[in-house]
Amino acid sequence: MPRVTGLAHITLSVRDRDASIDFYRTVLGFKEFKTRDGKQWLLTECRHPSGVVLGFIQHRDQFKASFDYRHTGMDHLAFQVGSLGELDYWEDRLTDLDIDHSPIVHADHGSMISFSDPDGIQLELYCPAELVSED
Numbered sequence: 001m002p003r004v005t006g007l008a009h010i011t012l013s014v015r016d017r018d019a020s021i022d023f024y025r026t027v028l029g030f031k032e033f034k035t036r037d038g039k040q041w042l043l044t045e046c047r048h049p050s051g052v053v054l055g056f057i058q059h060r061d062q063f064k065a066s067f068d069y070r071h072t073g074m075d076h077l078a079f080q081v082g083s084l085g086e087l088d089y090w091e092d093r094l095t096d097l098d099i100d101h102s103p104i105v106h107a108d109h110g111s112m113i114s115f116s117d118p119d120g121i122q123l124e125l126y127c128p129a130e131l132v133s134e135d
Helices: 017-028 084-096
Strands: 010-013 031-037 041-047 053-059 077-080 105-107 110-116 122-128
Touching: 017 031, 017 041, 017 053, 084 110, 084 122
Parallel strands: 010 053, 077 122
Antiparallel strands: 031 041, 041 053, 105 110, 110 122
């Protein structure tokens, strides 16, 4: 069987493409690299310096409700950080940007901070347990 070599991209359906791009650029450092506007949709792809690619698609006839993690589909999107110290930095950054977020939560599998984007999509900054023990 041919192998899967990685995750190519994730595309999120959003209510306001421009607001989403601004949020992910300002908060997490994503940069736009491709925009395509179709008859029924507006799509922009953004790349993070780590290589992660997110697409933001706004359907012109889209239902305007917020994301609900309890519905079938995605629960949350987690971005890995390199150390517990970096997670501390992110906690301060989210506070400075006036973004509501959880405190750092420590669990057996790792430590994390949770927050939401403008559409209510749950996001997480996550440090795996094996990196926490290396701090």
